[in-house]
Amino acid sequence: MADSEHAGVEDAWTPVPGAAVGWLSELDPDHCYSGFEPPRRPDAAWILHAMYAWKEGLVTTTHDDVHQSVRAAGLTEPDVTADADLGDLLEGAVVTGTGLGRSGHPGAGWRRLRWAELARGFGEPPVPEGELPGNRCLRQAHPTGSWSAAIAPPAEGCLDRESWQRLIGVLIRHDLGGEDAECLAYYCPLVTAEWDDETVLAGRLGDAAALYDHPAMQSCPSNLWADDRSWVVYCDWDLWGTKVVGPVSLIEALLADPELEALRLPWTG
Structure with a gap:
């Protein structure tokens, strides 16, 4: 990616106080170092890394x-x-x-x-x-x-590039705000090596595909979520799958997408 494109990613996604991730920490207090796993809200599916x-x-x-x-x-x-x-x-x-x-x-x-x-x-x-x-x-x-x-084999800790781009497209089609929907991205300490401060960025859903190549990170976000909390994406640094929680219509769209390999795992909540 060119330097100008790197600058565009950083311009589009601005740091916000780490307290913004507090609600996810309350949902999953044991996973703060590798991303926060939210329970189904009301549905959930896992996208398997390619x-x-x-x-x-x-x-x-x-x-x-x-x-x-x-x-x-x-x-x-x-x-x-x-x-x-x-x-x-x-x-x-x-x-x-x-x-x-x-x-x-x-x-x-x-x-x-x-x-x-x-x-x-x-x-x-x-x-x-x-x-x-x-x-x-x-x-x-x-x-x-x-x-x-x-x-x-599947990569650990990060959704593959093609699936990430596909996921963002599905989210854009199912969020009422479309590309202009406000969302936040959290990078866990295992990605950032920042153990004292939470790394949270805010931006537009339409700019979320570019987060995959954020120059300061080696991974997609550990969590990405809508500002209204209607959907959440969770990518644990130790796993080969990325969890998406949200409305049934969103989850069914992910399950039906021909470019994604997704499935429900009821025992994961």
Whole structure:
């Protein structure tokens, strides 16, 4: 994104006092560091973060296998850390292939792989009952923790770019204010590294798609909500899914959207 476009995002979204997120904190006091999960108001759905498969087919080689092979060949520098204990801990870590933060279509040669398609092949639901969309899902696809190198798995902590843009379009069509609807965006401390002050921005819903590339952030907002609180978006830094709560008509539109993969998870409230 060009510098002028970065400036446009920052001009369109202005900081407001952190107290603006207080009502969400009251709804979910235990999730202040990774985003606030609101209960259904009155309905809710989870948008599953997109994953992609190499069009030529899957392989048994995992992302960790590739990483270990590259390191063994001396093609990358060994990980260096000032903390020897941390270095020992990371030595046996598995490279899962899952990214953290922004993601999007990998480019030519890749196709969208729906959670439902992969889960159907294993005879299991995309999200097991009682679970949230995260690393406990689709376990047969990554039994060792590392995914096939021919799969770009769902990103953690942030909705993928294409789904974010699609979501904003649906919100614009269902909010009475349309593009001019006032809304607020909250970025949790795990995104901002600001542990003493809440980071909240205010702007127009019509400018919310550009928040995905806010130069000061590495993620979409942890929460985005209408000023009248009629809908709320929640993206936990530790999950592979983004929750949207609001009117039944909005939720049904998300569930029916052909570009989104969304589902209701009643046990999440």
